[in-house]
Amino acid sequence: xxFDTPATNNPIDQLNVVGKPVDRIDGPQKTTGTAPYxxxxxxxxxxxxxxxxxxxxxxxxxxxxxxLGDAKAAPGVITIVTWQNAGKLAKSKSNTARLLAGPxxxxxxxxIALVVAETFEQARAAARLIRVDYVREKGQFDLAxxxxxxxxxxxxxxxxxxxxxxxxxxxxxxxxxxPFRIDxxxxxxxxxxxxxxxxxxxxxxxxxxxxLWTSNQMIAWAVRDLSETxxxxxxxxxxxxxxxxxxxxxxxxxxxDALLAALGARAAGRPVKVALTRPQLMNNTTHRxxxxxxxxxxxxxxxxxxxxxxxxWSGNLPGGRxxxxxxxxxxxxxxANRLTAMRLAVLDLAEGNSMRAPGEASGLxxxxxxxxxxxxxxGMDPVQFRIANDTQVDPQKxxxxxxxxxxxxxxxxxxxxxxxxxxxxxxxxTREGQWLVGMxxxxxxxxxxxxxxxxxxRLDNRGGVTVExxxxxxxxxxxxxxxxxxxxMMGVPLNRVVVRLGxxxxxxxxxxxxxxxxxxxxxxxxxxxxxxxEAAAQKLGFDVADAVFAxxxxxxxxxxxxxxxAAGEGGLVAEDGIEYGDLDKKYQQSTFGAHFVEVxxxxxxxxxxxxxxxxxxxxxxILNPKSARSQVIGAMTMGxxxxxxxxxxxxxxxxxxxxxDLAGYEVPVHxxxxxxxxxxxxxxxxxxxxxxxxxxxxxxxCGVAAAIANAIYNAxxxxxxxxxxxLDKLLAQPKAV
Numbered sequence: 049x050x051f052d053t054p055a056t057n058n059p060i061d062q063l064n065v066v067g068k069p070v071d072r073i074d075g076p077q078k079t080t081g082t083a084p085y086x087x088x089x090x091x092x093x094x095x096x097x098x099x100x101x102x103x104x105x106x107x108x109x110x111x112x113x114x115x116l117g118d119a120k121a122a123p124g125v126i127t128i129v130t131w132q133n134a135g136k137l138a139k140s141k142s143n144t145a146r147l148l149a150g151p152x153x154x155x156x157x158x159x160i161a162l163v164v165a166e167t168f169e170q171a172r173a174a175a176r177l178i179r180v181d182y183v184r185e186k187g188q189f190d191l192a193x194x195x196x197x198x199x200x201x202x203x204x205x206x207x208x209x210x211x212x213x214x215x216x217x218x219x220x221x222x223x224x225x226x227p228f229r230i231d232x233x234x235x236x237x238x239x240x241x242x243x244x245x246x247x248x249x250x251x252x253x254x255x256x257x258x259x260l261w262t263s264n265q266m267i268a269w270a271v272r273d274l275s276e277t278x279x280x281x282x283x284x285x286x287x288x289x290x291x292x293x294x295x296x297x298x299x300x301x302x303x304x305d306a307l308l309a310a311l312g313a314r315a316a317g318r319p320v321k322v323a324l325t326r327p328q329l330m331n332n333t334t335h336r337x338x339x340x341x342x343x344x345x346x347x348x349x350x351x352x353x354x355x356x357x358x359x360x361w362s363g364n365l366p367g368g369r370x371x372x373x374x375x376x377x378x379x380x381x382x383x384a385n386r387l388t389a390m391r392l393a394v395l396d397l398a399e400g401n402s403m404r405a406p407g408e409a410s411g412l413x414x415x416x417x418x419x420x421x422x423x424x425x426x427g428m429d430p431v432q433f434r435i436a437n438d439t440q441v442d443p444q445k446x447x448x449x450x451x452x453x454x455x456x457x458x459x460x461x462x463x464x465x466x467x468x469x470x471x472x473x474x475x476x477x478t479r480e481g482q483w484l485v486g487m488x489x490x491x492x493x494x495x496x497x498x499x500x501x502x503x504x505x506r507l508d509n510r511g512g513v514t515v516e517x518x519x520x521x522x523x524x525x526x527x528x529x530x531x532x533x534x535x536x537m538m539g540v541p542l543n544r545v546v547v548r549l550g551x552x553x554x555x556x557x558x559x560x561x562x563x564x565x566x567x568x569x570x571x572x573x574x575x576x577x578x579x580x581x582e583a584a585a586q587k588l589g590f591d592v593a594d595a596v597f598a599x600x601x602x603x604x605x606x607x608x609x610x611x612x613x614a615a616g617e618g619g620l621v622a623e624d625g626i627e628y629g630d631l632d633k634k635y636q637q638s639t640f641g642a643h644f645v646e647v648x649x650x651x652x653x654x655x656x657x658x659x660x661x662x663x664x665x666x667x668x669x670i671l672n673p674k675s676a677r678s679q680v681i682g683a684m685t686m687g688x689x690x691x692x693x694x695x696x697x698x699x700x701x702x703x704x705x706x707x708x709d710l711a712g713y714e715v716p717v718h719x720x721x722x723x724x725x726x727x728x729x730x731x732x733x734x735x736x737x738x739x740x741x742x743x744x745x746x747x748x749x750c751g752v753a754a755a756i757a758n759a760i761y762n763a764x765x766x767x768x769x770x771x772x773x774x775l776d777k778l779l780a781q782p783k784a785v
Contacts, residue, residue, distance in 0.1 A: 049578060049579075049624055049625065049626055050627050051575075051629075051631070051737060052629045057593075059536060059581075060536055060574065060738060060740070061740075063536075064598075065532045065535045065542055066533060067669065067670065069672060069674035070542065071674070072528045072674075072675060073527050077291075078291075083290075084291060085263065086245075086250065086261050086262050087250070087321060089261045092261070093252050094319075095319060096250060096318075096319045096320065097165065097318055098170070099308060099309060099312045099320045100163050100168065101159045101304055101308055101324065101328060102159070102162070102163065103157030103158060104153045104159075104160050104180075105156075106182050106702075107155055107156040107703030108155070108396040109185040110152050110182070110183045110185075111149075111150055111151045111181070111183075112182065113181045114130060114161070114178065114179070114181075115180075115181075116128055116130075116161075119174040119178045122165075122170065122173060122174035122177055124167055124171075125164070125170065125174045126165055126166065126318075127164045127315045128161055128163050128164070128178075130160065130161045131148055131149065132150065135314075137277050137278070137279075137307075138279050140276035140277045141272065141276065142301045144273045144276075144301070145277050146158070147302075147307045148160075148307060148308060153182070154396065155365065155396055155399070155703070156703055156704035157327070158332065158398075160180065161178055162308040162311065162312045164315070164316045187703045188363075188393070188395050189698055190700045191338050191362070192340065194361075194393035194394070194395070195340060195361050198361055198363075198392055198393035199391060200389060200391055201392035202390065203369035203390065210375050210388060210407070213387075213389040213390075214388045215386070216387075216444065217386060219355050222354050222384070223344055224346075226355055227348065228349070228425050230344065230418060230421050230425060231344045232343055232769060234340075234413070234417060234418070234769045235339065235340050235769070235770045235771065236338060236339045236410045236771050237338050237772065238695070239695070240330045240336075240705075241296040241297065241333075241403055242710065243293065243294025243295055243299075244294045246325070246326065247263060247306075247323070247324045247329060248263055248321070249263070249310075249322055249323075250309060250319060250322075251306075251309035251313040251322075252313055253314055256280065256284055257285070258280070258310055259285075260274070260285070260288070260309065261289070262287060262289050262302070262305070262306050264287065264299050264302060265295045265297075265561050266559035267518040267520065267556075267557075268518060268559065269301060269302075269559070270287045271286075271552050273301060274287070274310065286553060287551075287552040288551050288552070289520055289550040289551075290521075290550040291521065292520055292523065292550075296404045297334070297401065297402035297404060298329075298334055300401075301334075303324070303332070303333045304328075305322045305324050306322075308322055309321065330705050330708040330709075330713065331704055331705050333398065333399075334399045334401035335400060335403065336371070336406070336410065337363060337364060337400025339371050339373050340360070341360045341373055341410075342358075343356075343357065343359075343377075343415060343418040345357075345422045347422060350436075351423075351426050351432075351436045351437075353383040353422075354384060355383065355385045355386075357387035358374045358389075358415065359389045360373040360389070360391070360410075361393065363392065363394065363397070364394070364395060365395070366394055369392075370392040371406065371407060371410055372390065372406065372407035373407055373408075374388040374389070374390055374411060375408055375495070376408045376411050376412055376415060376493045376494075379442060379443065379636065379638060380415070380455075380493045381419075381434070381438070382438065382443055386444070397698065397704075397705075398705070402561070404686060404749055405749050408493060408495075409690070409749050409750055409753075412491075412750050412753075412754055413690065413691075413753045413757075414754075415754070416751050416755070416758070417754050417757050417758060419434060419490075420488070430489055431459050431460075431463050431468060434455075435456050438456050441636075442636040448633075448634070450635065451496075451636070451637045451733050451735035451736060452666070452668070452731060452733045452735070453638070454666035455491060455642075455666070457666065458491075458640055458641050458664040459642045459664075461642075461729070462643075462644050462662055462727070465644075465664070465727065466487070466489075466644040466660070468487065468644065471486075471487040471762065472762075475762055475763070475764065475765035475784045476763065476784030478763070482652065483657075484650075484651050485647070485763055486649070486759045487644065487645070487762055488645050488757065488761070488762055489643060489755050490751035490758065491642055491643075491751055492640060492643055493638060493639070493747075493750055494638065494639050494743070494747040494750050495637065495638050495639070496567070496667075496668070496733075496736060496742040497637075498628040498637065498736075499558045499564055500568075500627045501557045501568040501569050501572030502555035502556055503519075503530075503569075503575070503576040503623070503624070504516040504555050505579075505621070505623070506619055507580060507614065507620040507621075509612055509616065509619065510612055511600050511612035512540075512545070512546065513545045514548065515531070515546070515547045515548065515573055515576075516555065517548075517572065517573065518553075518554045518557050519549050519550070519557035520559060520560045521549055524745055525672060526549060526560065526565060526566070526569060527549060528672055529570055529671040530569060530573050531545040531546075531547045532672060533577070534547075537574060537577035537597070538577055538580065539597030540600050555623055555625065557572055562743075563742075563746040563747065564743055566671060566744075566745075567737050567742055570741065571626040574738045575624040575625055575626045576622055576623055576624045576625070580621075580622035581595065583614070583620055584614035584620060587613075587620065588609045588613060590607070590609075591604060597611065600612070626738070639665070639742050639743060639744065641665040641667070641747050643661070643687075643755040644755065645660065645661050645756050646658075646659045646660040648763070649760060649764050653775065654775045654778035656692055656773065656775075658721070658722055659722050660723060660725075661722060661724045661752075662725040662726075662727070663684055664729065665680060665726070665728050665729065665744055667741075667744040668741040669741045679744055679745040679748060680745075680747075680748035681724045682745075683745060683747070683749035683752070685721055686749050686752075687749045687753050687755075688752065688756065689714075689715045690749070690752070690771065691752065691753035691756035691772060691773055692756065692772050692773055692774070693715060693716065694715060695771075695772050726748075728744075757771075760773060760778070764778065764785075765785070766781045766782075766783055766784070767781075
């Protein structure tokens with residue numbers, strides 16, 4: 049089904065099931081521990097051996113030689129795989145051949161060997177007996193030291209894109225002439241996804257066909273990359289990933305666990321399971337790369353931005369992509385004279401890649417502080433300053449409107465609900481005992497991406513509906529909203545729908561990432577259900593244009609028949625997908641929001657406590673308010689971590705992340721998180737898809753850290769521009785009290 053115009057006579061608009069706060073249908077399995085995750089598939093893969101990955105002890109250089117003798121002789125060892133005996137590995141679109149190093153080493157903990165043994169403990173013990181003779185080379189591990197030499201680079205991150213440099217008008221002239229200006233530098237650190245479930249895979253070969261049970265967000269991408277890397281046809285590969293214990297972008301592409309499980313199983317001649325340890329997860333897989341950002345804003349006396357520039361520096365391995373931290377600045381605020389630029393340094397650290405809201409999450413951490421600094425210089429309220437610079441058209445392409453843009457509504461609704469009018473604009477003037485109290489806010493922005501998605505829908509002779517699609521559920525509620533979509537379209541109760549996900553044997557979906565999954569995957573199910581409705585109506589002798597599907601019946605005029613009757617004895621099957629043509633060229637599609645935060649800062653110790661949080665989101669139709677709220681409060685929690693705690697500390701001598709476990713890499717816990725309030729604007733975007741939805745899971749993190757930073761400034765008068773905002777940075781400056 050091609051969708052390029054607003055849906056009419058849309059069954060989804062009945063909202064009998066869609067849009068309701070339905071409990072997650074996978075909840076009982078998750079809470080009782082019966083949902084099988086990748087490493088736990090003992091039932092379907094008997095005779096498993098265990099693989100343990102040995103990571104490189106150097107960050108840059110090469111392997112001169114291995115001594116595997118003691119490891120091979122260790123108890124229980126079946127085989128050891130290195131680049132020397134792995135067979136030919138080709139470069140895939142995602143360059144997964146790099147997941148097994150040798151002889152060149154690109155980064156610390158890059159996989160250099162897999163030990164396969166009868167037990168995990170035997171594999172781990174034997175791996176420690178491998179002796180490696182390295183040739184160490186000097187590496188580059190310091191982004192700040194590479195700033196001057198970093199070239200301009202364009203890039204596409206998952207869910208975001210920007211050219212290397214983009215200029216509109218005369219920024220330099222307009223900035224120089226502006227009566228009010230700011231020019232500041234901000235930094236964000238390297239961050240780890242730190243999801244609960246580590247990367248894990250079980251691989252089994254049957255002849256020349258591979259089955260991989262893994263934890264992966266994008267099933268079709270995994271099949272593609274394995275095919276290209278292992279040089280086997282895609283039809284010889286089956287990837288299964290029905291349950292994923294968190295991903296945040298770290299599982300968009302296969303990692304070393306998947307590739308080495310496949311190689312180990314082929315070498316051992318039996319199924320092999322591999323899981324990455326937490327230190328390996330942080331140094332072996334991907335992370336959110338650090339940024340250095342320079343923002344310049346020039347405004348007129350009435351508070352209108354006339355010049356805005358955002359430049360960003362990030363680092364990555366050779367051939368890697370930049371963190372596209374300037375994305376939101378190209379679209380969020382008006383301004384006739386504009387400049388954005390990205391520079392990419394070559395760093396010999398683990399790969400920098402997508403992490404929840406890549407680009408915008410990092411970029412808004414800087415931009416929304418800069419907007420507050422500009423508002424203060426102008427003597428304007430931060431909310432009003434943002435409202436004054438709203439735009440209803442793409443400022444980069446003034447002829448292209450937004451499909452919907454309700455930023456002003458989010459700002460105003462949030463200000464009223466949070467009690468923003470009670471905020472003292474003078475920093476350091478509100479106190480409760482030992483606590484300095486402040487309020488801060490920030491705008492939220494994240495693009496809405498359209499990508500084709502397909503599904504297969506089956507009707508059985510009892511009136512039950514089964515949906516099959518390779519869509520994944522990374523804890524977001526995909527099972528539930530897909531079931532709601534099918535129930536609404538086919539007019540059956542929710543408990544009559546079975547959803548099967550995460551299997552490459554099913555039609556290719558949008559997958560989970562870039563907050564595109566919910567809107568696109570349900571739109572694909574919608575398309576398949578439209579075809580099934582047509583087939584069912586035809587079987588029953590109804591005109592589909594007049595047919596109403598409700599309560600397990602099909603009605604047309606005075607006639608009705610049970611839906612199950614259309615299935616016959618053999619059932620009825622339909623398969624279709626959604627495609628959008630050039631819709632994204634006609635309209636700029638984005639999601640918007642506003643975050644409000646209240647903090648307390650101890651006047652003596654500078655201890656920071658987040659006291660209240662509010663998110664107001666404009667993200668199209670909310671398919672399930674309960675699971676959507678869960679997504680947003682989870683994103684807000686990650687925003688607290690980004691603001692106050694999260695930082696992968698780089699050893700700039702030897703090139704690795706030092707705090708590579710959950711003891712040293714701090715993330716928020718329950719005691720750190722206060723009451724969180726979430727409001728969804730009652731909107732539906734008919735241009736987005738037949739579902740009239742967008743995405744919200746990444747919008748919820750965008751701007752949170754800056755709102756906290758702005759609240760801390762309001763509380764203390766101390767402006768910190770280098771994340772995370774830790775006690776030492778507050779103590780280093782005098783408070784405004």
